[in-house]
Amino acid sequence: MKTLDELLRQERFSDADIVRLLGLTDPEDCERLRRAAYDLTTRLVGDLVHYRGILEFSNRCTLNCRYCGIRRDNRELERYDLSLEQLVEGAVWAAENNYGSVCLQAGERRDELFVAFVEECIREIRARTRSERLPDGASITLSLGEQPLETYARWRAAAGEADCMRYLLRMETTNPEIFARLHPDGFAHEKAYASRIQALEDLRTAGFQVGTGGMIGLPGQTLADLCADIRFYQRMDVDMLGMGPYILSRGGDMLDEGMLEQGPLLQLALNMLAVCRLVLRDVNIAAATALQALAEDGREQGIAYGCNIIMPNITPRPVRKRYQLYDNKPCIDEEPTDCRACLEGRIHRMGRRVGWNQWGCSRHFRRRMNLPISVDAAPARHEQSPGAGLAGIPIQLGSVSDASVSMRNDAVRRDP
Numbered sequence: 138m139k140t141l142d143e144l145l146r147q148e149r150f151s152d153a154d155i156v157r158l159l160g161l162t163d164p165e166d167c168e169r170l171r172r173a174a175y176d177l178t179t180r181l182v183g184d185l186v187h188y189r190g191i192l193e194f195s196n197r198c199t200l201n202c203r204y205c206g207i208r209r210d211n212r213e214l215e216r217y218d219l220s221l222e223q224l225v226e227g228a229v230w231a232a233e234n235n236y237g238s239v240c241l242q243a244g245e246r247r248d249e250l251f252v253a254f255v256e257e258c259i260r261e262i263r264a265r266t267r268s269e270r271l272p273d274g275a276s277i278t279l280s281l282g283e284q285p286l287e288t289y290a291r292w293r294a295a296a297g298e299a300d301c302m303r304y305l306l307r308m309e310t311t312n313p314e315i316f317a318r319l320h321p322d323g324f325a326h327e328k329a330y331a332s333r334i335q336a337l338e339d340l341r342t343a344g345f346q347v348g349t350g351g352m353i354g355l356p357g358q359t360l361a362d363l364c365a366d367i368r369f370y371q372r373m374d375v376d377m378l379g380m381g382p383y384i385l386s387r388g389g390d391m392l393d394e395g396m397l398e399q400g401p402l403l404q405l406a407l408n409m410l411a412v413c414r415l416v417l418r419d420v421n422i423a424a425a426t427a428l429q430a431l432a433e434d435g436r437e438q439g440i441a442y443g444c445n446i447i448m449p450n451i452t453p454r455p456v457r458k459r460y461q462l463y464d465n466k467p468c469i470d471e472e473p474t475d476c477r478a479c480l481e482g483r484i485h486r487m488g489r490r491v492g493w494n495q496w497g498c499s500r501h502f503r504r505r506m507n508l509p510i511s512v513d514a515a516p517a518r519h520e521q522s523p524g525a526g527l528a529g530i531p532i533q534l535g536s537v538s539d540a541s542v543s544m545r546n547d548a549v550r551r552d553p
């Protein structure tokens with residue numbers, strides 16, 4: 138069998154290699170994996186971390202995903218919608234504070250009122266975030282679920298010609314049985330496995346930079362399932378990944394049965410991020426806020442394991458508590474200014490710089506579109522020797538209990 142160091146020097150990985158890397162638990166092995174992912178990020182993507190200021194503009198949702206705190210049937214939740222002016226003001230605040238990019242997220246709706254509202258927001262944000270520092274305005278990521286191709290085309294067109302539009306649509310899991318367990322039957326437009334794949338293809342057709350991702354550590358999910366997720370991302374040739382650990386929500390209707398303990402779950406999520414970097418190489422990978430729900434420095438650990446995108450929450454504070462897809466969501470009591478200041482220091486401590494006033498487009502996207510690699514995706518200032526940027530920084534590895542390891546291994550063995 139290959140040594141771990143031999144394995145980590147490869148550029149191509151078999152399924153068995155991927156499963157082996159995902160399942161690492163020994164702290165020294167995890168550190169080797171982390172270092173390989175971090176150095177590859179430096180080499181292929183650069184040392185900049187880009188912000189997407191996230192605006193959660195409505196918690197109304199027509200769907201009922203069982204894991205989600207804002208699902209349709211959660212009657213306890215007070216619903217809210219930001220106005221167009223509030224939303225645009227939030228984006229202008231982001232641009233004035235040197236964020237080159239914002240992300241608009243809401244529950245899933247497909248009615249014309251909603252579609253036209255988003256269309257208008259895109260136009261306004263693109264026009265009103267222009268400045269000397271950001272002459273072409275902010276780039277925008279949408280995270281608004283499955284929509285018909287014509288809606289994607291309308292939203293894409295509203296932004297104008299520039300390659301500034303991204304869309305994140307998580308596949309959640311590529312295991313159809315687990316996917317089916319997450320989504321109850323009943324409504325005509327409830328999520329379906331096949332339509333989700335079609336939506337990802339439609340986004341590509343409409344001209345978006347396309348991102349997907351999944352939940353890590355879902356009950357019943359195996360390492361082989363996560364490997365299949367990575368193969369799916371490869372087949373779809375995605376530009377961006379947004380993945381996070383599965384965390385229970387009190388507003389959902391799933392039980393905590395079969396969940397990993399916090400430490401092993403964090404380590405598995407970090408391993409997944411690192412392996413995605415090694416396999417998918419030059420895609421943008423977001424350090425999900427959910428990592429911070431597991432460890433105070435969870436997002437920094439995500440950067441250390443190969444992420445290059447962070448999504449600070451800039452939703453107005455009074456409504457933030459009402460947008461909790463999962464429990465213990467961090468930063469819900471902080472002002473956007475607090476997030477900005479605290480994050481930059483954390484990023485510097487990870488040996489990275491913030492890419493202020495830049496769109497931070499996926500290099501993968503630029504490569505597949507034959508576009509020049511943009512100046513904003515500048516190469517690293519210096520080649521990092523393994524771990525050089527992190528020397529002396531303790532990386533908090535998840536504590537792995539025997540019980541949870543055996544649960545995870547059992548899950549692997551159960552896989553056909």
Ligand code: SF4
Binds near residue numbers: 200201202205207243
């Ligand atoms: S995950 Fe998205 S689509 Fe599903 S219930 Fe939550 S907000 Fe709605």
